[in-house]
Amino acid sequence: MDPSVHVEGGAAPGCHVPNRRGERGALLHKAGALVVVLLLAAAAAAQQGLIPPIGGERQTRAEPEAEPQPEPLPPAAPGLALEPPAAAGAVLKAATSAKPVAVPPLKRLLRQTVRDPSLGRHLGLVVSELGDEQPLWTFGEPGTVIPASTLKLLTTLAALEVLGPREQFETTVVSGRSARDVVLVGGGDPLLTGSTPRGAEAAHLYPRPASLEALAVLTAARLEKQGVRRARVRYDDSLFVGPAVNPQWEPDYVPESVVSPISALWVDEGRVVEGLVQRVADPADEAAQRFVRLLKQQGVIVLGAAAPGRAPKAGERIAMVESAPLDQIVQHVLEASDNEGAEVLLRHIALAAGRPGSSGAGVQAMRTVLTGLGIDLEGAKIYDGSGLSRQDVVPTTTLVDALQIAAQPAHPELRTVISTLPVAGFNGSLADRFVEEGAVGVGVVRAKTGTLTGVHGLAGLVMTREGQPLLFAAVADRVPVRKTLDARATLDVIAAQLSTCGC
Secondary structure (H helix, E strand, O other), rough: OOOOOOOOOOOOEEEOOOOOOOHHHHHEEEHHHHHHHHHHHHHHHHHOOOOOOOOOOOOOOOOOOOOOOOOOOOOOOOOOOOOOOOOOOOOOOOOOOOOOOOHHHHHHOOHHHHOOHHHHOOOOEEEEEOOOOOOOEEEEOOOOOOOOOHHHHHHHHHHHHHHHHOOOOOOEEEEEOOOOOEEEEEEOOOOOOEEEEEEEHHOOOOOOEEHHHHHHHHHHHHHHHOOOOOEEEEEOOOOOOOOOOOOOOOOOOOOOOOOOOOOOOOHHHHHHHOOOOOEEOOOHHHHHHHHHHHHHHOOOEEEOOEEEEEOOOOOEEEEEEEOOOHHHHHHHHHHHHOHHHHHHHHHHHHHHHOOOOOOOHHHHHHHHHHOOOOOOOOOEEEOOOOOOOOOOOOEHHHHHHHHHHHHOOHHHHHHHHHHHOOOOOOOOHHHHOOOOOOOOOOOOOEEEEEEEEEEEEEEEEEEEEOOOOOEEEEEEEOOOOHHHHHHHHHHHHHHHHHHHHOO
16 A cells, blocks of 8 residues: 555535424524533533543543641641632533524635635535524535545434434354354454453543453363363354445555454454554454464464354353344444444445445445435435445535534433534544634534545534534545645644634
C-alpha cells in the first residue's frame, strides 16, 4: 500500500438556505435541546478539569504521602464562623430554543473557511438546529459525499434500533458427536479477546471484553466434572455467511492489514497481537488454535489440532462467555472508529431482520431500518458498515438526520450514538485534534471522524456562544493527499467556528 494512503480505524460550491422550520421539528427542538446540552456542558466541564470527559475513564490522582499532623488547636472562641463558599459559576451557558439561529451571521462566519483551498474541490456541509427537521444551511453541490467512517453513525444507529442497547453476543462451547468432541462456536462477538484482563488493566478497561481464556477455564472445569480428560476440538464460524472480504474494498486492504477478514469467530479482531496492526489470514482458525493451547494449559489433553466443523443442533452447551452490552460496543466503535466492529454489527443487523448474516444482507436490512426511523436515504449508495468502501455515497443531510433521531426523547435506546461521540481534544479519534487550529472547540465539539485517502469528514454537535445546540456534517471528499493535515485542521476550524457563533 502507498504510504500516503490514509484509512481511519479505516464541484463548484453552492448553497441553499431554506426559509421555514418543520412544525414537528420545532417541538423536537424544545424537547431534545435539554438532553444534548447536558452532554455538551459535561464536555466543557471536562475541559476545565471539573469532571472526566463523557465516555472516557475517570482520571485519579495519586494521594500525596501523609505528613505528620500538628497538635490540634484549641476550640475556636464562641461566635467564630467562616463565610459560606460562593456558589459555583455556570460552566456553559444554558441551552435555549426560544431564539432561532440567524442564518446570515452563520454564513458570514463560515464564508471564508468553507472555501479554503485545502478542502479540495468539493465540500459538503449541513448545519441544523437540534430538533429541527429543516437544515439551517447546506453548502456544496452535489449534496452527496463519500462518507468514510462517518457512515458508522448509520450502522450503529440501525444496530441499536433492531437489537436494543443491552444485547450481548455469546461465544460458546457445545458437545460434539461423541463425549470427547467439543465445538467452539462463534457468536459474532466483535471484541472477544485472548487473555482475561487482570489487575489495573481490568480496572480501567471499558468496555470489558469476554475472553477466550475464561471460556477455556469454564470448558475444562465442565469436562473434568464429566470425567472427560481427552478431547477433540472443532470450530464453527458459520453464523456469518458470504464474502469475508467486501468486494467493494480496495484489493490491498486485507494484505496490507488495514482490516481483517470478517468472521463470527475471532480473537482481538483477527490481529496477531492485541493492539497491533498485523492481521492473521484466517481469524476463525487462529482463534480455535489459541483455544486448544488454552485448554492444554488447563490440563485437558487435546487430540490433534482444531478443525472446522458444524456444531450439532442437539449439542449440549458446555460453557459460554458473553460480550459487553451493545451500547458499550457502539461507544467503542464510534470512539475508536473500529472498522471490524462496524462490519460485525452490520451482519448482526441482517440476522436480527431474519436475513443471512452477510454484508450485502446487512446493508439491505440497515436501509430498511433507517428508512423506518424516518431517515431519507434518497441518493445514498451503501456497500458496507464501516465506510471503508470508496463506492459508498450518502447525502450530508442523512448524517445529520441520524444525529437528530439519536437525540430525540422518543428514542432513548438510540442515545448512545450521540452521547458517546468523541470529544474534541480529549478522547477517541478526536484526542489529538483541535490542538492548534480550532482550539476554541476543545471540550465543546463532539463529532465522528471520517478518513480515507482524499476524504476527510466530521459529523456531530456543538453549542453556540448563544446557547443553541447545533448538529453538523462537513465532509471534503476530493482533498489532495499533500493537503491531508491542512484539510483536517480546516474542518476543525469549521466546527470550532460554529461554537463561537453569536447567531
